[in-house]
Every structure is written in structure tokens, then in C-alpha cells.
Amino acid sequence: MNQDADRSAVKAHQDARRLMAASRVEGIAAAERRWLDAHLDACADCAREASELAAAIDALRAAPAVASSDMVRRTRQAVRRRAEGRRTEEARTLPLWVALITSAASMLLTTPYIWGAFASLGHAAGVPETLWQAGFLTWWFLPATVVTAILAWRHAGEGGRRSHWDAQLHRGQL
Amino acid sequence: MEHDRAALVAGLRSGDPDVLDGLIEQYQHRLFRYLLSITGHRPTAEDLFQDTWLRVLERGHQYRGDWKFESWLFGIARHLAIDLARRRKAGSLDQLMDPEDGHGLQPADSNPSPFEQAASGEEHERMARELMRTAPAYREVLLLRFQEALSLEEIARIIHAPLSTTKSRLYRGLEALRRSMGVSR
Numbered sequence: 001m002n003q004d005a006d007r008s009a010v011k012a013h014q015d016a017r018r019l020m021a022a023s024r025v026e027g028i029a030a031a032e033r034r035w036l037d038a039h040l041d042a043c044a045d046c047a048r049e050a051s052e053l054a055a056a057i058d059a060l061r062a063a064p065a066v067a068s069s070d071m072v073r074r075t076r077q078a079v080r081r082r083a084e085g086r087r088t089e090e091a092r093t094l095p096l097w098v099a100l101i102t103s104a105a106s107m108l109l110t111t112p113y114i115w116g117a118f119a120s121l122g123h124a125a126g127v128p129e130t131l132w133q134a135g136f137l138t139w140w141f142l143p144a145t146v147v148t149a150i151l152a153w154r155h156a157g158e159g160g161r162r163s164h165w166d167a168q169l170h171r172g173q174l
Numbered sequence: 175m176e177h178d179r180a181a182l183v184a185g186l187r188s189g190d191p192d193v194l195d196g197l198i199e200q201y202q203h204r205l206f207r208y209l210l211s212i213t214g215h216r217p218t219a220e221d222l223f224q225d226t227w228l229r230v231l232e233r234g235h236q237y238r239g240d241w242k243f244e245s246w247l248f249g250i251a252r253h254l255a256i257d258l259a260r261r262r263k264a265g266s267l268d269q270l271m272d273p274e275d276g277h278g279l280q281p282a283d284s285n286p287s288p289f290e291q292a293a294s295g296e297e298h299e300r301m302a303r304e305l306m307r308t309a310p311a312y313r314e315v316l317l318l319r320f321q322e323a324l325s326l327e328e329i330a331r332i333i334h335a336p337l338s339t340t341k342s343r344l345y346r347g348l349e350a351l352r353r354s355m356g357v358s359r
Contacts, residue, residue: 025319025344026326053348056355060305060320065207067223072202075224076195083191083231 012039016046020053092154096147103143114139179239186234194234198227201247204322208248211317212255212310222258226251245328248318252332304354312347319344 019036022028028036040047107114115136122132185193205226209219229250237246305313311333318329330340 021345021348024348025341049352052355053352056304056348056351057320059300059355060316060351065203065210067202067206068220071206071220071223072198075227076198078224079194079198079227079231080191082228083189083194086189086231 013043013046016040016043017049020046020050024053024057089154093151096150100144100147103147107140107143111140182243183237183239186230186237189231189234194227194231197230197243197247201244204244205247205251207321208314208317209251209255211305211313212252214306214310214313218255218258222251222254225254229254241331242324242328244322245324245332248322249332252314300355304351307354308347308350312343312350315340315343316347316351 016036016039019028019032023033023036040050118132118136118139122129122135182193182197184190206219206223209222209226210216213219213222226247230247233250237243305316308316314333315329318324318332319326324332326337326340326344329344330337333340335343
């Protein structure tokens with residue numbers, strides 16, 4: 001009989017502990033809340049644990065950590081500089097993209113005529129077919145090659161400048 | 175509210191420096207506190223602070239507005255912290271954030287913890303000390319839940335863990351903290 005009562009008391013403590021944590025983590029049902037409140041009124045040990053848990057959470061909520069104004073200032077500068085760099089780069093690159101797309105569209109439309117022109121000129125000049133076809137391919141790829149080279153060159157330059165800025169910012173020199 | 179969210183999404187998408195400036199102002203302390211909680215090391219948290227905002231600028235177009243901004247921000251910060259820890263320790267993600275064995279990026283020294291340095295008052299100092307003794311994986315979810323008041327689903331998204339794991343870490347972390355606070359009183 002006593003063993004049953006002990007077991008029941010232990011289970012009540014375990015349930016109370018579980019509900020105390022659950023009420024903080026994911027919430028508990030109203031009936032569970034009523035049972036828990038009644039148990040805490042009657043059990044000093046569980047009430048003490050509940051009080052410790054509440055104190056721990058209150059202290060956790062109040063735990064401070066302040067970002068230093070210097071770090072925030074440096075971060076703002078770095079972000080603004082990077083953002084403005086990106087915008088400048090986009091503004092510089094936009095005309096290139098427009099030119100590239102226009103060029104591609106016009107090439108698609110004119111390809112049959114240009115092909116015909118290369119073929120006529122090739123036959124008239126008596127050059128081998130592979131030669132005037134190679135000439136046609138060069139003409140075809142030239143604009144894209146030039147634009148790609150310009151973009152790659154600009155990207156490399158921007159990356160280098162960015163690394164330099166970042167290094168300076170990390171050293172606090174800006 | 176919806177208008178604010180839409181403006182935020184548009185500002186991030188276009189990389190508007192004024193929008194980013196406002197976000198840094200608004201979230202500076204919360205982000206820094208989160209970074210401290212997962213790194214346990216002030217200089218590392220400071221480096222990651224700047225890296226996180228630069229990454230926000232670079233990846234701003236990926237923010238869709240269906241998450242709270244802070245959840246997305248903490249997700250980026252966490253990702254960078256784990257990348258850094260991997261480079262330094264060459265360990266796996268599981269090892270780094272393992273609740274039992276993982277020590278995050280904490281330096282093995284006896285100096286006051288960054289939270290202790292920031293804390294003033296006996297109670298805050300004691301809390302800071304106990305918090306830093308808690309495993310990083312627990313510390314992280316405790317902070318997200320009780321300081322940031324994020325939902326369980328949001329926390330699970332940030333830590334890339336199932337909801338059940340998130341809850342389990344919270345329960346264990348809370349119990350560890352309660353015990354340590356109770357013992358040290």
C-alpha cells in the first residue's frame with residue numbers, strides 16, 4: 001500500500017516537472033495547468049523547482065550583450081561601401097548587357113544573309129570553304145567574346161578592390 | 175505590417191544601403207547576442223557580425239518575406255559561424271554543435287565569458303556564467319526561445335533540425351540551466 005503511494009507521489013513529481021518545462025517551451029492545456037497549480041500549492045519541493053525555473057528564464061531574458069558602437073560603425077561602412085560598389089558596377093555593366101542582347105538579336109535575324117554573303121565572297125575569291133566558314137564563325141562569336149572579356153576584366157578588378165577594402169575595414173583603417 | 179515586409183523585401187532585393195543601414199541599427203544587439211551565444215568568443219562574434227551583414231547584402235534577393243527577418247538573419251549568421259568553425263577545426267557540423275560533446279567555437283580559457291564581460295550586477299554575472307557553461311547547442315535554442323521569443327518552428331528552421339530535436343534541446347537546456355542556477359545559489 002505504502003509502495004503504491006510512494007510510486008504515485010514520484011509519478012506526480014515527474015509529471016509536475018514535465019509540465020513545468022512544457023508550459024515554458026510549448027504550452028500546456030488548461031486542465032494540465034490547473035493540476036500543476038494544485039500540485040505546486042501542495043508540494044514544496046516542486047514549488048521550489050518551479051521558482052528556480054522561473055528565475056532561470058527571467059535571468060536568461062535579461063542576459064545582456066551589447067554590440068560595440070565601433071564594430072557597428074565599421075560594419076555600416078563596409079556594407080554601405082559594398083552596396084554602393086555593387087550599384088556602380090551594375091550601372092556600368094547595364095549598357096554592356098543591352099549591347100550584348102541587341103547584338104545577339106540582330107545576329108540571329110541577319111545570320112542567313114551574312115552566311116550567304118560570306119559564301120558568295122568565298123566562292124568569288126576562290127578560298128576554301130573551311131576558311132570562309134571559319135571567318136563566319138569568328139564574326140559570329142566576336143561580339144560575345146569581346147563583351148565576356150570586358151566583363152571578366154571588370155569583375156577581376158572589382159574583386160581586387162573589394163578585397164583591399166575589406167582588408168582595410170577589418171584593420172579599422174577606413 | 176505587410177507594407178513594411180514588402181518594402182523590406184524590395185530594399186534587400188535591390189541592395190539598398192539605407193535599408194541595410196536601418197536593419198543594422200535595428201538588429202545590432204540581437205544579432206551580436208546570438209553570435210556570442212553560438213561562438214562564446216567576442217572577437218569571433220565581432221568578425222562574424224560584419225560578415226553576416228555583408229552576406230545579407232549579397233543574398234538579400236533570396237529573402238522572400240515568408241520568414242521573420244530575424245529568423246533569416248540568424249540563419250545566415252549560424253551558417254557563417256559553422257563555416258568558420260569547420261575551417262578552424264576541420265570537424266563536422268554534428269561534432270561542432272553536438273549537445274553533449276560539441277563546444278562550438280569557445281576558446282578553452284578561464285577568462286570571463288563575453289556575456290560576463292557585458293553583464294553588470296551580481297545576478298546578471300551569475301546568469302552569464304551559467305549560460306556559458308551550458309552546451310552551445312542548448313545555449314543557442316534557449317536564447318532563440320527566451321530572449322528572441324521565436325516560435326519553435328522558427329527555431330527549428332534556423333538550426334535545421336526537426337521540431338522534435340528542437341524541443342528536446344530546449345527541455346534539456348532548460349533543465350541544465352535550472353539545475354546550475356539552483357546549485358550556484
